[in-house]
Structure formats: structure tokens, C-alpha cells
Amino acid sequence: MSASSDLQKAIIAQLQQPADRIVSITGHHGAGAILAANCTLGVNVTKVLRATDAADFSSQFESQISVQGQIQQTSITDLSTTPLAIFLKRSGLRVNVEILDRITGDQQNDILAGADKQEGLCVFVMPVMEQDASSMQGGDVLFFDAAEVRVRIIEQPRANPIGATAFDLKDDIISALHWSGVPGDGSALAAILAHPLQLAPRPLDFIEGIIEESKQVVRILDVLFTATYGALPS
Secondary structure: OOHHHHHHHHHHHHHHOOOEEEEEEEOOEOOEEEEOOOOOOOOEEEEEEEOOOOOEOHHHEOOEOOOOOEEEEOOOOEOOOOEEEEEEEOOOOOOOOOEEOOOOOOHHHHHHHHHHHOOOEEEEEOOOEEEEEEEOOOOOOEEEEEEEEEEEEEEOHHHOOOOOOHHHHHHHHHHHHOOOOOOOOOOHHHHHEOOOOEEEEEEEEEEEEEOOOOOOEEEEEEEEEEEEEOOOOO
């Protein structure tokens, strides 16, 4: 399987993850940093519970991860023998839409069918566009060091009663994918990438138009990321 196909599948898996990830730690003796490899910079901490009885310790910790691979205990309480579960708002979309990996046949009909199927809203993770080609001297095989990842949101506003718009999903997709794939986090993305996925310098493309046959307004909003591949795939 090619690196681009692997990357596309890993992006879909990342978007389909449950909204919360649970990380187990032991507290600190007073305020300070606690190492936690799965705590990603910028991710919100939704709650912190004591593992033995689910008592809420959220007020004694930061509400957003401020240092990669750590969580900060903000209280001076001695929690050094207290097992805790951190709930992280890591990824996922706020509404349940199918995430597709291709557009086939007539693009206009597929866009309409996809949006109709999802009650006016659908998401495509587009085929990865590889960049920065290189080859061994005298070799016929090309290698790609980077890629553009494009996640397309398609909405028919008049057929969309589910309480989220393309602009809402744009925020969810950015939250789910930007800085994902941190080396060592155990994700499929981390196994492919040399560096975490990043928003592209020009991260959004937006088009709004009317389909002539149906007179339906259609919004197409693309969210763009840049990926840097790690070791060459075997």
C-alpha cells in the first residue's frame, strides 16, 4: 500500500475517533508538571477524575494542555499517591456524518448524493497530493517527502437540519488534525509522519454556488494541511 493511501486512511481514522481520550496518571506533590505522553499541546482537558471513585479533581489541573507531553497540576494539594484519569477533548466531529475517501463518477451528482445522504452535510478526505519528489542517483523510483492533505466539507444549507454547518465542521477538523501524529503517541499518523500534521499556510478554500438543475445552494469548504513523511514505507 502506498504512503499516500496509508496517510488518507489514517486521516479518516483520526476524524472517526471518539471525542474524548482517557489518559491515566498519578498526581503530583503540590503544583507542577506531570509527564503524560498522550497529552498533546493545545488539547482541552474536559475533566479529571480520581480513578478509584470518580471524584472530580478537574479544578486542580489546567483546562488546556500548555506543554507537549505534560499536564500541569495547579493546586498545592499532595496528590502523589492519587491515581487519576484525564479526559482529553482530542478529536472527532460534533455530528455523526460519514467520512468518505473518494468522489467517483460525475462529481456534481456525487456531491449532491453525498450531501443528501447525510441530511445536507458530508465530508470527503480527498486523495493525498504528494510533493517534494526526489530519487536516488540513476534510479527510476521517485520518493516523496511531503504531501498536501485536503479535507472537503460539502453542505446543502436548505437540506441540513442537523444543527451543524460546514463552518462548524471546519473548526472540528482543525481541532482534530492540527498537530496530530506526534511521534510516539501510538497513532497511525505517527507511524507515517516525521512531524505532526500542520495546517497549511493558506488553510481554507471556500466556494458557494447554485446547482442549476435543482436550484440548491451548495457550500464547499476545504481545510488544507501539510504532511511530512517519516521513514520510507517498506
